[in-house]
Amino acid sequence: MKIKKINISGFGKFEDRQFGLEPGMNIFYGCNEAGKSTLQSFIRGMLYGLKGGKRTKDGVLPPVKQYKPWTAKAYGGSLEYELDNGSKYTIIRNFDRNTVTVYDEYSNNITGNFPASREEGVKFAEQHLGLSEGCFERTVFIGQLQSIINSEGKKVIAERLTNIKQTGDEEVSFRKAMDALKQAQMTYVGSERTTTRPLNIISARLQEAIEEEQQYIKLHNGCMDMFLELEQLREKENHLKTKLNNLNLMKEKTVKKIEADKLENIRKSLKNYHKRLEEIEKEIGSREEELNDVLARLKEYEAFGSFSGNAAEEMVSDYTNYILLRKELEKLETESSETERKIREIQNELQQYAVFSRISSEKTDEVIQEVLNYNRERAGAEKQEKQSGGSGKYISAAGLVLGIIIILASFVIRPYNSVITTAGLLISVLTGILLLIAAKRGKMPPEEIEKRRTEERKYLENAAMLNKWMEEAKADNIHDFIRLKNIYEDKTRRLNELLDSREKHNSDKTDILKSIEAYEARILDRLVSANLIKSKAFCDEDVRKWKKGLETYNTLVQKEKDLKNVLASLNQTQESIYREASVIAGSEMRLSADLEKEIDRIGNELETLKASADISPEGTGSLTPDEIDPDIKRVNEELNDTVLNINTLSTRLENIPDGEMIQKAHEKVMILTKQKDKKLFLGKALETAMEVLGEASVDLQRNYSPYLNEAIGKIVDKITGGRYSDVMADDSLRLNIQPPGIAEKVVPEQLSSGTADQVYFALRLATVMLIENGGETLPLFLDDPFVQYDEERTANALKLLSDESKKRQIILFTCKKREVELAERIFDKEVNIINL
């Protein structure tokens, strides 16, 4: 390839510039900033396009922005070149629009003949030059010779070298194969770094499917566990039901036991009542018998029934009085006969004192009194009066005392005798009266003195009479007469007294008899009433009998009463027992037979209870229903909870979907896993293919190292004037040089800088030659390559280039005038010098 014309419409600092180039050596001369680099970029850009995009990492603008012209409106230009086969092409590019048109020498637009891609555009240069932009840049562009090929460059060149050799004839491109494999990997597989490739899609779906499956597995296991729990709950339910049943039985049994105890107690009580009732009935029987006896006996004594309550006392009193009165009567009769005897005696004596019986005593007393009073008026009769009065008083007082003593004595002496008391009382009263009478007697009133004269006349009369009487009475004197008279009077008085006494006795006797009769009548009445006697006579014995009879009667009555009371009380007790029994039994108990029946009934009930209570699963111990109830409650609650849990769980289970979800999820996972495995397999195969292909290419490259080394050797030999010829490049194009006379190989850096540069220059040249590999001859672009060269070396290098320029176009950029002059000399004017 030889560039013939460069036409810049606008590119960087260039605007509307044209450069003509020769097939051989071309030198662009210009000082720094003249645009050497821009020109190089333009040529490269025309062939391969300019990279767009944003700023690079280090802040450098992308080429397409970097070279945007400062003033010109157009951004682009054209490039004419000729290939080794003589075909000519014109390239027109507009970098603004990123368009390129390829024309052949006949101005045909042949752009469509070249492969094109959106990123790289129309790939005409690749086809015409046989190498990529990278390869082009790294091989044909040579800068300062010491900064030879960086590692990236080495790789590109090595690959290129490999391709050149082995694929050339067979038209198989290593690169193409690698691209195809990579493409396939991206299209059909993808990688961990990608996100939208098939593998990624499948992986994501698989992950999703796995998660889904996990959810179903969880659900399934949960469901199974729930089912197990449900089963366990059902077992628990049964267990609790049995337990509850047992507890209820136990409770029932306990209740029955208590009931039995209760019944037992009732029965016991009833038995007790029954026993007591029997006793009571027996008692009642015997009492009734007793009562009948009493009543029978009472019949015997029924005559006594008419007597009042104090009849016995009255009888005793009556009878005692009767006896006393009888005795008193006897005494009275004795006294009466004594009195009669005395009366007769006195009446006999009184016959001597007849005179006094003819005259009245009052007359006599009056006569004597008058006589005596007359006499006493002369002799003072006061003394007499006093004397008689005094003795009376003393007698009366003594009688009073005696009476009182008798009364007192009657109270003291037992048994009391009312007769004595009465006697005492009488004596006392009499004497008292006498005393009072005696006290009244005494002084005579003073008026009576005047009466004495009357009395004196009377005296004489009286005296005569008196004398007569005295004679009759054979009285010696008055006093004798008085004495006689007094005797008479005493006797008369005595008689009177006795008569009185007799009168009194008779009266008393009548009274007593009357009393005795009354008593006797009453006693008799009683005795008759009591049927003790028939006649009107009775004796002590009868009274005693009566008394005894009454006593017996009363005793019997009392006994009857007592017995009736006892019986009433017994009946009451019996009744209360029946009442109590009724209460206890809960039914009316009226008869002992009722009780017996009830006792029997309870007995039977107890038997039944005991029989049924014995059928129990567990011993009740001494538990009471109240003690069992909490257990029953607890178990019941537990049972209810369990049933609730069962229902909840059942409902939950029913709501859990049942079916093939888990299998389907698993199948999905399996299918996706298989697909993924397939993709992974394919990916691995593709990777392996790429890896092995890479290795094979390196192997091949290693095989081509000798060619490279040979070419370098030739060039170095030429440059160094034969000093160094044995140069080897390793797989990664590191150079080893065999200096003459030295056993070990050295790297170029160990040589002088000039020599090193020469070696590298040779390597580059050799590389270019090898890359061409008989294909299109590539132009060589050199950018100030000899900066560090001395003149001789520069000359040598230029000579080398001069040889080279015969077959290839060389485009050298320099800022050194000296180099231009040297070139003019060495190339003998066959050099195209362009001043920028």
Place this chain on the structure above:
Amino acid sequence: MEKRVSFVHCADIHLDAPFSVFENENLSSERRRDLKKTFEKITDMVVSENADFLLIAGDLYEHEYAARSTIGWINEQFRKLGPKPVIIVPGNHDPYVKNSWYRSYQWNDNVHILTSENPEYFDEKLNVYFYGIGFDTFLQETLPVQKPPHVMPGRINICLFHGTLEMQFTQSPYNPIDLNRLAGLGFDYYALGHFHSRSEVFSDMGMINPGSPEPLGFDEKGDHGVYLVELVKNEKLKRQFTFVKTQQRAYREVDVNVEGTDTFDGLSKKINEVLQSEDSRRNIIRINLTGKLSPGFYIDPELLKQQFESACFSLQFNDMTRPMYDPEELAKEKTLAGVFVRKIKERMEKAGEEDRKILEKALYLGLEALFEGNVNISD
């Protein structure tokens, strides 16, 4: 006195199992229905053959997948047997774990589950003693500790065993037991389960493995069913067993060589022949496409499947074809392709089976990339 019993022996029904070979979930459901149909067939057989009881030697259902409704359904089937006993030993797919349906479900009275807790059941009426060795967990590397069996000559003794018969070379984490040890227990019949392919190898020792009554995958080819067994015991023991096929469908895998075929029609013809001969409407078909592809002739299995699916219950294509490159020849070249082939082959020599597959695929992919400049991948 002569003792005589007849019974049905089955195992490994795997009710409600997932089926991952079908990309269509309706087919998986259909297969689960097939399992139920087969199981129903078995229980029906117990009645129709007037067998005395039914033995299920493990893996009746899938513990991890079985739906509640399925468990109820199973019990319904058992109920149909009336008083005829159903003896079950739990397998590694339906082990007697804590939340096992065998524990938590109220099974019919005629169902007897033999576990390590309670490994025996004696049926007085039939005078048959059953003893089971099953699974308490999903993985059981040693036999569960359980009460020793009471084998008595006066009755018929049957052992249900789910697990691996340990022979010289096998080592399995599933109830391994030495064959002689098992035989030494002296049972009259050993109802085995666990392996899905039927085996009468040890029938002279009274051991039968009926296999799965319904095949569950392409690794279960051949006939599948249960055994109808009759035992007659007087002085001598006489065993008579008949295999009865119960499966609804079969798994069929056929290779179709595409070499020399470079048109779709040609390939279609070959495939159609296979489908007809394999009763594709009933069976589950897998066609392995093999051989070298003619240059420029590509196979898209997905497209093929679409083409033939309607005539099949389930059809799968397994593309095992290779491009028409000759790696042997290429290896001789000093080209990149040659170096590539040699390098792949070097790696293959050292690789395991899995990696070898990858390398083989890489080989053809690399060559295709090198020679065609692109890679054609049928997805």
